[in-house]
Amino acid sequence: MADRNQRITFARSPKGLPVPEDFGADETPIPTPGPGQFLSRTVYLSLDPYYRNVMKNSPIYADRLAPGDVMVGETVAQVVESRHADYAPGDYIAVRNGWQQYALSSGQGVRRLDPLIAPVSTALGVLGMPGLTGWAGTVHLGQPLPGETVVVSACTGPVGSTAGQVARHMGARVVGIAGSAEKCDYAVRELGFTACVNHKDGDLAAALKAACPRGIDLYFDNVGGATLQAVIANLAMGARIVLCGMIEAYSMDSPPPGPWLGPVVGARATMKGLVVYDHMHRMAEMERVVSGWIREGSFRYREDVAEGLASAPAAFCTLMRGQNFGKALVRVGPERA
Numbered sequence: 001m002a003d004r005n006q007r008i009t010f011a012r013s014p015k016g017l018p019v020p021e022d023f024g025a026d027e028t029p030i031p032t033p034g035p036g037q038f039l040s041r042t043v044y045l046s047l048d049p050y051y052r053n054v055m056k057n058s059p060i061y062a063d064r065l066a067p068g069d070v071m072v073g074e075t076v077a078q079v080v081e082s083r084h085a086d087y088a089p090g091d092y093i094a095v096r097n098g099w100q101q102y103a104l105s106s107g108q109g110v111r112r113l114d115p116l117i118a119p120v121s122t123a124l125g126v127l128g129m130p131g132l133t134g135w136a137g138t139v140h141l142g143q144p145l146p147g148e149t150v151v152v153s154a155c156t157g158p159v160g161s162t163a164g165q166v167a168r169h170m171g172a173r174v175v176g177i178a179g180s181a182e183k184c185d186y187a188v189r190e191l192g193f194t195a196c197v198n199h200k201d202g203d204l205a206a207a208l209k210a211a212c213p214r215g216i217d218l219y220f221d222n223v224g225g226a227t228l229q230a231v232i233a234n235l236a237m238g239a240r241i242v243l244c245g246m247i248e249a250y251s252m253d254s255p256p257p258g259p260w261l262g263p264v265v266g267a268r269a270t271m272k273g274l275v276v277y278d279h280m281h282r283m284a285e286m287e288r289v290v291s292g293w294i295r296e297g298s299f300r301y302r303e304d305v306a307e308g309l310a311s312a313p314a315a316f317c318t319l320m321r322g323q324n325f326g327k328a329l330v331r332v333g334p335e336r337a
C-alpha cells in the first residue's frame with residue numbers, strides 16, 4: 001500500500017466545455033478507519049456527464065464543490081482495512097470515493113459486488129447507475145412493444161447501449177444515433193441494432209426518415225438539441241419520448257432554445273422525464289436480467305479506460321466533447337492489490 005493518497009480536486013467552474021485547468025491535484029496522508037468505518041482503495045473511477053453539472057453547483061444535485069475539494073464521483077473499490085462488522089479486507093464494493101486513491105466509508109450507500117457475476121468495472125457502467133437508467137427508462141417508462149421502432153441517441157454509451165439492447169430483447173426494431181462511422185458500425189454489428197445513423201453525416205432528419213419508414217414509436221433521448229429536433233420531425237402516431245439527458249447543454253451557461261414541438265401535438269405523442277434515482281429499487285432486477293444476458297452473450301458493452309488517476313481530468317474533457325467510445329472509466333489501481 002502507498003503511504004500517500006493522491007487526489008484530483010475541483011479548481012473552478014468551467015467556462016463552456018471543461019479543460020484540464022479546471023482541476024487541481026494534491027496528496028494527503030492515507031486516513032485510518034475509526035470504529036464502524038472501513039478504508040478502501042479505488043480501483044476504477046467512473047466519469048459521468050452529470051459531473052459537469054455538479055461543477056457548476058447545479059441545485060438539482062446534493063453535492064456542493066468549493067475550490068480545493070476532492071472531485072466527487074462513483075468508484076469501484078476494494079476494502080483494505082476495516083473496523084466495520086459487514087466489510088472485510090478484500091471485499092469489492094461500489095462506493096462514492098471520488099477522484100482519489102483511498103477513502104473512508106461508514107458503509108452508507110455502499111453496494112457490495114460479486115466479481116463472479118461480471119467484471120467489477122461494469123458496476124459503474126451497464127450494471128450500475130447508467131445501466132439502470134437505460135433499463136428503467138425503457139422497461140418502465142418507454143415500454144416498447146414487439147415490432148415497434150425505437151430510436152436511441154448516444155447509442156454506444158452505457159445508458160444508450162443498455163436502452164437499445166433492452167428494447168431489442170423486448171422485440172423492438174432498434175435504430176441507433178451515434179457520432180462516428182466506427183460507433184455506428186459497432187451498434188449494428190455488436191449491439192444488434194437494425195440500423196444506426198451518424199448525426200455528423202448530413203441531414204439527420206432525412207436519414208432517420210429513411211431508417212424509420214413507419215415513423216419513430218419510442219425515442220430514448222440522451223443528448224437533446226438538434227438530434228431531438230430531427231427525431232420530433234419523424235414521430236409515429238402515439239409516439240413516446242423518454243427525456244434522459246441533454247449533454248450538449250451541460251457546458252452552456254444558459255439553456256438553449258427549446259425544439260419546435262408542433263409535431264408532438266400532431267402525433268399525439270407523450271414526453272416523459274427520467275431521473276434514475278426514482279428507480280434505485282430496480283437495481284437488483286436490472287442486475288439479474290442484464291448480467292444473465294452478458295453471460296449468455298446476448299448483451300454487449302464497451303469500456304473506454306484511461307490509465308492512472310492523473311489522466312482523469314483529460315479523460316473527462318474527452319467525454320464532454322463526445323469523443324469517448326464506451327463507458328468512460330479511469331483505472332486508478334490494479335484490480336488485485
Ligand code: NDP
Nearest residue numbers: 049154157158159178179222245246248274275276321322
Ligand atoms: P456516454 O458514454 O453515452 O457519453 C456521452 C455521449 O453523448 C458521447 O459519447 C456522444 O456520443 C454523445 N453526444 C452527443 N452530442 C454531444 C455533445 N454535444 N457533446 C458531448 N457528447 C455528445 O454517456 P452516458 O451513457 O453516461 O450518458 C448518456 C446520457 O444520459 C447523458 O446525457 C447523461 O447525462 C444522461 N443520464 C441521465 C440520467 C438520468 O437520471 N436522467 C442518469 C444517467 C445518465 P455520440 O458521439 O455517439 O453522439
